[in-house]
Amino acid sequence: MTAESSIPDLEKEISDLESRLQNARSRLAHASSQISETTPPLPTASSHALLLLSDSALPLGSFAYSSGLESYIAHNKPLPRTITPVASFHRFLQLSLASMGSLSLPYVLAGYRDPADLETLDNDLDASTPCPVAQRASIAQGRALIGVWERAFRGAYAASSNSAHRSRDHAAVRRGARAVEEFSDALKGCIDDEFGPKGHFAPLWGVVCLAMGMDARQTAYVFMLNHAKAVLSAAVRASVMGPYQAQNILASRVLQDMIAERIDLDWHTPVEDAGQVVPPLDLWVGRHELLYSRIFNS
Amino acid sequence: MPIISPFESSIAKAGEGKVVLSLLPPAIPSLSTLTYKYPLKLLTRTPGFVPQSALTSASTPVHLYLLTYGGGLLPGDQIDVSITLEPQTRLVVTTPQGSTKIFKTETSPGRTLSDKSRQVLDVRIGKEAALCYLPDPSAPFKNSRYEQIQTFTVDSTAKDSTRSSLCVLDWVTQGRVSRGENWDFHVWKGKNEIWMADEPTASSTTPNEDSTQKPKRKLLLRDALILNDEVAIKTNEPEPQDPAHPSKSLIRERTSPHGVIGTLILYGPVFESLSSFFVDRFTSLPRIGARNWSSSAPAASESTPHYDSKVTFTAARVRAGCVLVKFGAEDFETAKDWLGAVLREEGSIAREFGEEALLCL
Numbered sequence: 083m084t085a086e087s088s089i090p091d092l093e094k095e096i097s098d099l100e101s102r103l104q105n106a107r108s109r110l111a112h113a114s115s116q117i118s119e120t121t122p123p124l125p126t127a128s129s130h131a132l133l134l135l136s137d138s139a140l141p142l143g144s145f146a147y148s149s150g151l152e153s154y155i156a157h158n159k160p161l162p163r164t165i166t167p168v169a170s171f172h173r174f175l176q177l178s179l180a181s182m183g184s185l186s187l188p189y190v191l192a193g194y195r196d197p198a199d200l201e202t203l204d205n206d207l208d209a210s211t212p213c214p215v216a217q218r219a220s221i222a223q224g225r226a227l228i229g230v231w232e233r234a235f236r237g238a239y240a241a242s243s244n245s246a247h248r249s250r251d252h253a254a255v256r257r258g259a260r261a262v263e264e265f266s267d268a269l270k271g272c273i274d275d276e277f278g279p280k281g282h283f284a285p286l287w288g289v290v291c292l293a294m295g296m297d298a299r300q301t302a303y304v305f306m307l308n309h310a311k312a313v314l315s316a317a318v319r320a321s322v323m324g325p326y327q328a329q330n331i332l333a334s335r336v337l338q339d340m341i342a343e344r345i346d347l348d349w350h351t352p353v354e355d356a357g358q359v360v361p362p363l364d365l366w367v368g369r370h371e372l373l374y375s376r377i378f379n380s
Numbered sequence: 381m382p383i384i385s386p387f388e389s390s391i392a393k394a395g396e397g398k399v400v401l402s403l404l405p406p407a408i409p410s411l412s413t414l415t416y417k418y419p420l421k422l423l424t425r426t427p428g429f430v431p432q433s434a435l436t437s438a439s440t441p442v443h444l445y446l447l448t449y450g451g452g453l454l455p456g457d458q459i460d461v462s463i464t465l466e467p468q469t470r471l472v473v474t475t476p477q478g479s480t481k482i483f484k485t486e487t488s489p490g491r492t493l494s495d496k497s498r499q500v501l502d503v504r505i506g507k508e509a510a511l512c513y514l515p516d517p518s519a520p521f522k523n524s525r526y527e528q529i530q531t532f533t534v535d536s537t538a539k540d541s542t543r544s545s546l547c548v549l550d551w552v553t554q555g556r557v558s559r560g561e562n563w564d565f566h567v568w569k570g571k572n573e574i575w576m577a578d579e580p581t582a583s584s585t586t587p588n589e590d591s592t593q594k595p596k597r598k599l600l601l602r603d604a605l606i607l608n609d610e611v612a613i614k615t616n617e618p619e620p621q622d623p624a625h626p627s628k629s630l631i632r633e634r635t636s637p638h639g640v641i642g643t644l645i646l647y648g649p650v651f652e653s654l655s656s657f658f659v660d661r662f663t664s665l666p667r668i669g670a671r672n673w674s675s676s677a678p679a680a681s682e683s684t685p686h687y688d689s690k691v692t693f694t695a696a697r698v699r700a701g702c703v704l705v706k707f708g709a710e711d712f713e714t715a716k717d718w719l720g721a722v723l724r725e726e727g728s729i730a731r732e733f734g735e736e737a738l739l740c741l
Contacts, residue, residue, distance in 0.1 A: 212694075214697075357606040359608065361605055362634075362641075364694070365692050365707075368694030368696060369692070369694055375669060
């Protein structure tokens with residue numbers, strides 16, 4: 083009759099079980115601390131690349147370009163009383179992202195998906211760039227990206243034996259790296275050829291991201307986010323808003339949704355159908371040269 | 381068995397047209413092919429104008445009038461014109477019916493994107509040949525959908541003064557202003573491309589879809605404009621109309637403050653002086669935000685009324701000496717007056733092609 087077991091016996095049994103449980107727990111804790119299974123995993127290799135490429139310290143010189151913001155402000159001066167500078171800036175950011183999505187994003191994705199076509203993409207983007215101001219900005223950043231790749235990233239990412247690429251498609255990553263190398267050689271070998279390689283930013287971004295093991299969505303997202311960051315940083319320096327306000331916009335759900343929407347809209351757009359959706363933007367960027375005083379290169 | 385007419389063209393599809401302009405010795409322009417099918421109509425005329433040109437190759441320009449029944453395009457209408465300019469010929473293309481009206485696409489449950497109107501123009505320009513294409517703007521009506529693809533192929537083997545020349549104007553207005561339309565259409569897509577190919581006029585005898593993939597072709601310039609309200613992309617249902625809050629037009633937001641948007645593309649030796657004229661005019665525009673620091677006289681330049689002050693434009697030399705002029709203006713009349721005034725002031729189009737080439741301006 084277990085029910086009639088004496089109370090001291092039961093108490094002894096419980097304390098015995100408790101001590102065994104405690105013992106087991108402490109051994110488990112000891113064992114798991116050795117193989118560190120309970121700590122959350124560290125970022126993977128592709129997130130490491132993501133962090134590098136989204137860093138505003140990445141030396142591309144993007145801070146020198148306002149993508150037409152400076153000219154937009156000059157063309158819309160003085161603002162009507164009902165419109166605040168920040169509201170006017172919001173409009174510009176929206177237009178600028180839409181234009182970036184429709185004009186450049188297809189080239190980023192095409193570069194990512196088909197790195198071997200890099201030279202054709204570069205030529206076609208050059209043909210689609212309507213003015214020297216935009217061309218200068220795109221080429222300067224593209225060539226800077228090649229420079230960063232050659233001097234900084236190549237060592238870590240081009241080595242085929244690198245274990246960092248285990249998770250990604252190895253062959254694709256290598257194709258990306260090879261495409262950058264070949265393009266860079268072509269760029270150096272070509273002197274003064276009007277139709278030679280130029281080094282436009284968008285397709286190169288796609289190929290470099292591929293070579294660094296990023297996935298296509300990340301590539302597109304960082305491209306758009308970096309553009310938003312550059313425009314916001316220009317807005318701070320053009321005294322449109324303060325740095326906290328700029329970070330506030332950058333962190334906002336609205337901006338995230340806007341970027342995601344643009345990426346979804348132009349995810350399947352072939353480069354042949356890429357085009358300008360905001361025609362006045364071409365005018366603003368082109369007329370940047372006419373500004374009396376300038377703090378940016380575009 | 382019906383006798384097959386020897387005159388019947390090989391063109392069977394509605395809206396297709398084909399023009400081949402050649403030069404018979406010594407220098408007589410002649411249309412060796414001219415076919416078209418409803419709803420497209422092509423008329424030609426040789427006014428006997430003798431170009432006062434500095435270029436020795438200048439031949440008498442032939443005029444081609446691009447017409448459609450009713451002066452516009454209905455949903456589903458497809459215009460497909462292919463034009464070949466053999467070496468040393470000159471062609472002027474105009475639209476004597478006024479702006480190309482793009483009629484609205486009915487909102488019906490079975491509506492698909494293929495219901496849009498479409499115009500394809502493929503021009504191949506040989507050595508020393510010149511095209512002057514200054515049409516009226518396209519006027520998309522409320523709820524219309526339209527796509528236009530204009531491809532110009534020039535001879536890549538020609539150098540300097542023997543290059544092909546072209547002048548292309550492409551402009552779009554906000555719609556019928558008198559009826560309150562203000563960028564109220566669904567889609568207007570326009571794409572202008574200049575390709576370089578080794579022998580553009582020779583390959584035209586065997587039109588082949590695959591020819592676009594030939595490695596010998598190289599893209600020289602692409603100018604694509606997409607005005608899309610993006611409604612159809614987000615939802616397949618027609619937009620619910622709230623009378624209290626009329627839906628904000630995305631296209632209007634993106635084209636603001638302009639009521640007309642346009643591009644003028646200039647390429648080749650015939651338009652060289654005009655190209656330089658535009659670039660000089662642009663670079664000599666008064667600086668934006670300039671201040672008069674001198675303590676004496678007030679700025680006199682501000683009081684002088686000028687065409688350029690009403691039109692926002694840029695002119696830039698892009699690739700291979702190609703000049704791209706982009707402009708935006710408050711309304712069609714302003715843009716037309718400005719463009720007409722600039723082209724007449726410079727005068728080379730009137731000298732090379734005759735005053736009639738500026739019919740639409």
